[in-house]
Amino acid sequence: MSLNQRRLLPSTSALAAFEAVVRLGSFSAAADELALTQGAISRQISVLEDLLQAPLFNRGSRGVVPTEIASAYAQSIAEALLLIRSATLAAMTNTQGNSLSLAILPTFGTRWLMPRIPGFVARHPDITLNFATRIGRFDFEAEGIDAAIHIGPPDWPGAECTFLMSEHVEPMCSPQFLAANPIRAPQDLAGLTLLQLASRKGAWDHWFAQLGVTPGPPRSMWFEQFATAAQACIAGIGVALLPRFLVEAELASGALVPAYPHPVVSPSAYYLVAPKSKSHRRPIRLFQDWLLAEVQRGGAD
Numbered sequence: 001m002s003l004n005q006r007r008l009l010p011s012t013s014a015l016a017a018f019e020a021v022v023r024l025g026s027f028s029a030a031a032d033e034l035a036l037t038q039g040a041i042s043r044q045i046s047v048l049e050d051l052l053q054a055p056l057f058n059r060g061s062r063g064v065v066p067t068e069i070a071s072a073y074a075q076s077i078a079e080a081l082l083l084i085r086s087a088t089l090a091a092m093t094n095t096q097g098n099s100l101s102l103a104i105l106p107t108f109g110t111r112w113l114m115p116r117i118p119g120f121v122a123r124h125p126d127i128t129l130n131f132a133t134r135i136g137r138f139d140f141e142a143e144g145i146d147a148a149i150h151i152g153p154p155d156w157p158g159a160e161c162t163f164l165m166s167e168h169v170e171p172m173c174s175p176q177f178l179a180a181n182p183i184r185a186p187q188d189l190a191g192l193t194l195l196q197l198a199s200r201k202g203a204w205d206h207w208f209a210q211l212g213v214t215p216g217p218p219r220s221m222w223f224e225q226f227a228t229a230a231q232a233c234i235a236g237i238g239v240a241l242l243p244r245f246l247v248e249a250e251l252a253s254g255a256l257v258p259a260y261p262h263p264v265v266s267p268s269a270y271y272l273v274a275p276k277s278k279s280h281r282r283p284i285r286l287f288q289d290w291l292l293a294e295v296q297r298g299g300a301d
Contacts, residue, residue, distance in 0.1 A: 020034055026064065102131055108246065109133065124286055136199060156271075169263060172241075173238065196221065
């Protein structure tokens, strides 16, 4: 590789710091995530700015905002960083043997799946499990992932979708929010801030339709992750449609309460998804059988 070519390859440390600051919007948050000092993050960004000969962030009272160049650069290198991570994970594991790389939904994985995983490990100690967090559809081959737990319709192209469980959702909020905004009928919700999940588009329309209500355009706030929406509810920002089985701890502690106690079956459901080219693999089949047994023992309904 020539000297000029090497100059066009930033260090992975600089790229990791840059990606974290863009994603989190804060040097300090990036430092916490990467277990570095804020000064170290700043130095890595400076190295990258020197290489690109352009400023990457505008610093203000509300944090840092990527420049136009930084936003375009972050989008361009995102796929490359993902491929590097996937290739590294594949190299660290025996991907041709008894290993299973599984994409999981953040909150479902943390609250429902992980407490049960020791049972699978005890039953199949020869299978190595690797976990990655993903929301929505992605390219299995490009990301080096064997299977995924997916919320939504069973419409993943080129994949086999195995139904796991349906999901009952009901409006929830903080007790303080409910005290300030009494809800006596479903129509009362229409005038409040409704928190929406990107993975469950149309969930509120479906809920209102089940009660025969046609509200006007709602005041909405959108979230990518379920856990963030739940925290926004606890903070008193609005009302969200949440599945009871994923917020049992918050309901038990009183941090969340039903805003209007009328659960409905969500149009989205949970599926185990695997590419048809891999669905016959022994680790996937064993995990599928175990997962279906766990759902039968105690699912979301």
